[in-house]
Amino acid sequence: MFLTSLLELVCLSLCIIAVKVKSVLENNMVEIEGGGLRHKYSTIQFHFHSGYNLWHPGSEHLIDGERYPMEMHIVSLKKGLSVDQALADPEGIAVLGFFIDVTDKEESPEKWNNLTSYLINITEKNSTVDIKDSISIDDLLGDVNRTKFYRYKGSLTTPPCSEVVVWTVFQEPIKISAHMVELFIRTLNSVKAYRPRQNLYGRKIYASPGINQSSGHSWCYNDHCDYSPSHWNMLPGVKCGGNTQSPINIETEHVTFDKSLNNFTFTNFSNLHSMKYFINTGHTVKCVLEENMVAIEGGGLSHKYFAMQFHFHWGKIDDHSDGSEHSVDSTRYPMEMHIVSVRKGLSVAEALKDSEGLAVLGFFIQVTREKTNQKSWETVTSYLSNIKKKDSTVEMSSKISIDDLLGDVDLSKYYRYNGSLTTPDCNEAVVWTVFKQPIKVNKELVKLFPSIMGYYDVYRPRQKLHNRTVRTSTAPTGPRPHLLPLLLSLLYVGCTWMGGK
Numbered sequence: 001m002f003l004t005s006l007l008e009l010v011c012l013s014l015c016i017i018a019v020k021v022k023s024v025l026e027n028n029m030v031e032i033e034g035g036g037l038r039h040k041y042s043t044i045q046f047h048f049h050s051g052y053n054l055w056h057p058g059s060e061h062l063i064d065g066e067r068y069p070m071e072m073h074i075v076s077l078k079k080g081l082s083v084d085q086a087l088a089d090p091e092g093i094a095v096l097g098f099f100i101d102v103t104d105k106e107e108s109p110e111k112w113n114n115l116t117s118y119l120i121n122i123t124e125k126n127s128t129v130d131i132k133d134s135i136s137i138d139d140l141l142g143d144v145n146r147t148k149f150y151r152y153k154g155s156l157t158t159p160p161c162s163e164v165v166v167w168t169v170f171q172e173p174i175k176i177s178a179h180m181v182e183l184f185i186r187t188l189n190s191v192k193a194y195r196p197r198q199n200l201y202g203r204k205i206y207a208s209p210g211i212n213q214s215s216g217h218s219w220c221y222n223d224h225c226d227y228s229p230s231h232w233n234m235l236p237g238v239k240c241g242g243n244t245q246s247p248i249n250i251e252t253e254h255v256t257f258d259k260s261l262n263n264f265t266f267t268n269f270s271n272l273h274s275m276k277y278f279i280n281t282g283h284t285v286k287c288v289l290e291e292n293m294v295a296i297e298g299g300g301l302s303h304k305y306f307a308m309q310f311h312f313h314w315g316k317i318d319d320h321s322d323g324s325e326h327s328v329d330s331t332r333y334p335m336e337m338h339i340v341s342v343r344k345g346l347s348v349a350e351a352l353k354d355s356e357g358l359a360v361l362g363f364f365i366q367v368t369r370e371k372t373n374q375k376s377w378e379t380v381t382s383y384l385s386n387i388k389k390k391d392s393t394v395e396m397s398s399k400i401s402i403d404d405l406l407g408d409v410d411l412s413k414y415y416r417y418n419g420s421l422t423t424p425d426c427n428e429a430v431v432w433t434v435f436k437q438p439i440k441v442n443k444e445l446v447k448l449f450p451s452i453m454g455y456y457d458v459y460r461p462r463q464k465l466h467n468r469t470v471r472t473s474t475a476p477t478g479p480r481p482h483l484l485p486l487l488l489s490l491l492y493v494g495c496t497w498m499g500g501k
């Protein structure tokens with residue numbers, strides 16, 4: 001795990017020292033470990049570097065010769081050491097560097113608004129202001145992928161420039177509005193607040209596993225990568241080893257009827273313009289939906305959710321291959337479709353941290369020989385050959401709706417449980433709905449997924465239920481098994497009586 005306790009951090013005061021805006025943290029509250037660091041570190045402060053103006057980027061590190069507008073440094077001392085002791089230890093200080101980039105959006109994340117609202121009070125050198133809002137470092141980092149970083153041995157970038165720093169520079173930038181970057185520049189009175197780049201000499205720069213593969217992920221479903229499913233829990237920063245993971249096997253004998261699992265209200269499921277494009281992620285085929293258009297509520301969910309995307313899990317090309325993730329009484333289906341939705345009002349990053357941040361609708365796909373009513377599935381599969389290359393995309397030009405894909409599945413019959421994403425980082429943030437009736441898709445169309453995409457068995461093995469319950473929306477119907485012999489014997493008595501007559 002990396003940056004584990006950053007969640008609890010509250011920063012106490014912002015001050016401007018020399019040419020940096022610096023924030024001082026409460027002692028021993030924030031700690032970092034893991035991420036290849038050989039020691040535990042306690043965070044003491046974070047600060048920012050910026051340029052003279054918006055056209056003069058001010059990050060200290062450069063990636064392939066490019067500077068970002070700003071850079072944030074989170075400074076930590078080896079646990080138990082004083083500043084003086086840390087400055088005398090070759091690995092005494094760990095600094096996490098985050099690039100800050102400007103987004104096209106006018107809005108910055110809310111906590112950045114909170115933080116920058118204090119800047120106006122500290123335009124004087126060495127002035128300080130206490131921060132009254134609770135802002136965590138996590139809030140500031142947003143959805144930056146913390147498994148992708150560079151590591152090298154270096155120094156403080158301000159005097160005394162002690163060569164005691166284990167540097168971690170994250171690949172993905174934090175994104176804030178141009179207006180916010182300007183606030184920092186103005187606070188620092190437009191002075192250049194970064195040190196020019198230094199020579200590397202013979203030093204090595206290491207990349208984390210997250211960066212090593214061009215996909216950005218070195219995980220896969222088979223054994224041909226660093227992290228096969230049984231090793232996902234060893235990926236830095238992931239939750240794959242948790243106790244409420246997905247998928248699971250649903251044992252129908254042990255599901256609990258819950259009458260609060262009422263009908264869903266689906267918005268824009270029949271809209272013909274909800275699908276934007278398909279992308280080959282290297283692990284699946286995903287259809288990205290228009291933002292804030294397709295919505296889900298009801299169905300026993302405590303919140304409203306907006307669907308972002310749907311994607312598929314499949315098996316091999318042969319006739320009897322099963323590629324669904326969930327199973328019912330240990331029976332798996334040939335494929336499974338997931339519609340992934342984010343809780344209304346939350347960003348994806350926020351949703352991933354909330355136990356009910358995401359709602360995923362899971363649909364089993366059964367094969368059929370019939371070719372009736374398969375137009376929508378023919379359309380979807382017709383796009384596959386355009387995205388054979390990883391990360392390639394294809395725009396949706398034909399108009400089909402989600403309802404078209406779901407066909408006549410009874411949407412009132414489903415299972416419900418709390419679980420996780422079924423791919424790294426396996427965040428335990430998902431309210432799962434697994435529909436009982438499968439979508440029926442022609443066998444030949446189902447085979448196109450593995451045959452055209454070139455990868456197969458893209459499903460995670462089942463995870464332990466632990467102490468979770470699976471609920472069901474429909475009360476058990478029909479005679480209970482133990483009533484059957486009684487009914488039969490009554491019938492038998494009836495028959496003999498009639499026969500005897």
Ligand SMILES: [Zn+2]
Nearest residue numbers: 047049073157
């Ligand atoms: Zn710095």
Ligand SMILES: [Zn+2]
Nearest residue numbers: 311313338422
């Ligand atoms: Zn999925």
